[in-house]
Amino acid sequence: MSDSRPIGIFDSGIGGLTVVHEVFRQLPDESVVYFGDTARVPYGTKSAQSVQRFAMQDAMFLLKYNVKMIVVACHTASAIALNLLCDQLSLPVFGVTEPGGKAALKQTRNGKIGVIGTRGTIHSKAYDRYMNALHPDIFLMTQPCPLFVPLAEEGWMDTDVTERIAQIYLSSMKRAGIDTLILGCTHYPLLKGVIQQVMGSDVILIDSAEETVRSVKQVLQKKQMNNPGQRKPIHRFFVSDIPDQFQEIGERFLGCTLSPVEQVDMEVIEMLKISKISSMKIE
């Protein structure tokens, strides 16, 4: 048994390319169809209602490309829309919240875990719910860091300003003595250096991309859904808008040259009405 269909991955923008990078590393035979909703980015500052609507349209766009599963590579969409997607779609859907949370629970030594993310992710309390259900006695501390995304997009990875902002955002967590910190946004691994420096070298940073693709790999093997690998995988990258710096930022995320990116007409995305989803269920 095998399944040569591609893995569908979406994100609010290009941050989800960190997940694509991990697929290339851990699952080199798999094809990927990626959609980045760059016309409506960011999701982290939008309401739950809007994020759910966007996430559903993004998933439905990927279904058109006959994907065998969907990875929600956006932390905000994972935190806010994963249940809805799992409920509405009849194919495996993976988020980035649970794999990151699980890894943190495994790694912590003192039971004090921190989560940083967008306002949307933190206010959703998705990490609190997931981790308290598994370990009610865990001490969980969360902090929105709205300036981290624009800092990463500006390319200010290790300036004095970035360090100062990280000190402001992370000071309570540091004082509370957390020993494990979940980087709950796809952009944050780009600031790993400065975050590690501010938190100290003893604190373990959890990058959810790696953990998420590890879960995907396990499920593919268990369900015998791997690509048999007889043909070279084919990757396609779609975005809803191509801003000036797309190529530059994308290659920073992917750590390699970005293959041609296709721009989707927003009208195609907007026509994917949520009300029509129930009749579009696929097995």
Place this chain on the structure above:
Amino acid sequence: MSDSRPIGIFDSGIGGLTVVHEVFRQLPDESVVYFGDTARVPYGTKSAQSVQRFAMQDAMFLLKYNVKMIVVACHTASAIALNLLCDQLSLPVFGVTEPGGKAALKQTRNGKIGVIGTRGTIHSKAYDRYMNALHPDIFLMTQPCPLFVPLAEEGWMDTDVTERIAQIYLSSMKRAGIDTLILGCTHYPLLKGVIQQVMGSDVILIDSAEETVRSVKQVLQKKQMNNPGQRKPIHRFFVSDIPDQFQEIGERFLGCTLSPVEQVDMEVIEMLKISKISSMKIE
């Protein structure tokens, strides 16, 4: 002759409320219909194609409320989509680029003018075109400041971090000796204090909201389109998404309590197809 219809104002988000604030001050008899496209904010990082599409949909939404004119309160949309809107719509359309540019040309003493704005605004070169056409010998220096919007939204108006970032962005302009600086983004007046401090008290800061509404007032008087003022003006505020902090940030912009805001279903906006515009021309 008079015209009691409301003035339509749109912005990518809530920054355009600075223009509404000026209408309240300079034209207290006028009614306002405001639309903030908070579901797709920001425009400053998006492509020209997307900004034009969004701006056209925003304008068409306002037309449904029988507005007598449209003010594009978003600098990015003004810079990129104003010509398109003026071309397609048969009612007066005002942007924020020209009034700010005109005011700067009037105020400068040494002929050296700076413009700061989003990447979209700066890359469009709208200010360069407008000001060089009027005064080819003007020295114009432009600088995108992508972190200013998130800093203002975070409420970090006068922190040491904001000052340091302003120093980084503004250092070349300061060295070049510009004596007039256009705040080419609706969010930037919130950072006026720190910008003035970094540039020095001799540099004149141009806030386009005030200048734009002054132009609107002149045209209303010239065309005898003022509201006769027999009835109390009625204001309506629409947004495409209501994020958590909307009320707080909105009141910071308006400088007063925000009247009830109505959320528009995004499907209504998305259904306003540009291809249908020509048949919707109004006089």
